Amino acid sequence: MPATPVCPTTASIVDTDDPVLGGLADIPSAPRELREVIAQIPDPRKARGIRHRIPAVVLLAATAVVAGACSFAAIAQWAHDCGRELLDTAGMADAQIPSKPTIRRILEQIDAHTFDLLVYEWMRLSFTTIDGRRIIACDGKTVRGAKDSDGNQPHLLAAMDHRTGAVIGQADVAAKTNEIPMLRELLGQFDLTDRVVTVDALHTQRGTIEHIVSRGGHVVMTVKKNQPALHKELAALPWSRIDGESAVDRSHGRRVRRTIKAAQVPAGVAGFPLIGQVVQIRRTRTVHGRKHVELVYLISDLDMAHAQPAEIAAWVRGHWGIENRVHYVRDVTYREDASRIRTGSGPRVMATLRNLALGMHRAAGHRNIAAACRHYQHCLQDAIKLVLTSGTPTLT
Structure with a gap:
């Protein structure tokens, strides 16, 4: 030895x-x-x-x-x-x-599905709160180095606890479907009562917000031009007449001014139900004397009495932790995209083992x-x- x-x-x-x-x-x-x-x-x-x-x-x-x-x-x-x-x-x-x-x-x-259910149920014991709320970020990742017999790359949809950065759920997105319907299967592993689910623009769908709210949860969604009618209606709100809060960030060698504004809108805007408030984030970046302006629109079923605009903006920033704290680490530290594991349950089981290791490291x-x-x-x-x-x- x-x-x-x-x-x-x-x-x-x-x-x-x-x-x-x-x-x-x-x-x-x-x-x-x-x-x-x-x-x-x-x-x-x-x-x-x-x-x-x-x-x-x-x-x-x-x-x-x-x-x-x-x-x-x-x-x-x-x-x-x-x-x-x-x-x-x-x-x-x-x-x-x-x-x-x-x-x-x-x-x-x-059995990779059973293995996932057992591991992530155990991982959810570390579920924590931010300002009294439990917040889940959902996002997908393709295991690029692996392919099945038909040449399809495994694509896994994961849920991350915002505070700890631990993955607490995972679902396999089969080749014949996509992330949108699989999000409901992933969220079926959770009690969503009073949980906040953050998703990217792909999941900004009427059925998704109805499903989450019907189960007692709350949602924060990013609106982009994949929902053109909704995006156009939100952009047309009288933002110039709404007061906002501004903050300047000078980290990373650049100057960024973030201005956050919020508006309550009638239910059913652009056919979307259950919208409690709309948040506009205006980011003005100054790099080498040149200004770059970016506008981001967020929707949530929570109205201003239950969630302040700054909280919603912070949840969206925390949402991208799933990219930085999970996907990036799996790709760079664990070289997941270079992995040649392809057969049977191997790719999914190894992804679960990596998520398990990340959770234990952070705990x-x-x-x-x-x-x-x-x-x-x-x-x-x-x-x-x-x-x-x-x-x-x-x-x-």
Whole structure:
């Protein structure tokens, strides 16, 4: 067995003062450990000849992905680096350490939909609030390196908790459909009562807002010219006669003035029901002395008595966290778009393992995911402890 590395302190890669991560220590601990959840995955194999249990292999894969593994080969190499004794102690090895073909075969055979439901139900235990509200961002991502037998690339629609950046739900968008109807299936995993759902312009649809509100939820939608009648009617509102709030941002080497205005409009504007208010965000960017003006329109079923325009604008900015904190990290740190995993459930299962790793990293207080992966790659016991206890590793 290789010598277990001596782990340096993790304090250097944990940002306890981050306003987004602040308060994660207050999240109630899960009533079940992750290993209990993984143990519920059904085994599609015949009982005769089984040498490796599915829970042991999935836990091993999850731990390797926490340490930055991006492929089946990397998972197998990480397992052999750990050695038999360490994996036996953690309950992640059976008759022998699983090989790459064994890991690939098992992860490609398990029911990806059931795996998603089990993992994300457990992940939702970390659901947190912002100013008393629970806010969900929904957006899709294509796994560009993978293709099925018909040449279609997997496209996964995910839901993210705004505050923690943890993915708390995922649905597979089949080749013969698109994100719009699949959003309802994804949201079917949640109790939407008093939740706020933020979506991009693709999902600005009458049926979507009716579905979310009918289930007790609230919605914030961006309006673009894919809804031409609605966009034209919102742009024609008397914005010049409405007072707004302005703020100037000088970060990132540029000057940006944001002016937020809000108007309440009669229900059924441009055929859209249940609109409580319209928010206009005017962004004036000054770069090298040149001004660039951008207008964005938002609609919400919440009226001004229940949500201030500045809150709605902040929720929309938080919505793009799913791009920066989930999709970007999966693409850059985990090289998802370069992954050649294609067969069976492999692409979707690996995407779920990456989302699971991101959630556990952030719950442990890590802001820089790449640095966290490097730490756990060298500190095998910390990685195993993180997955098996589902909590923050002990700082040394």
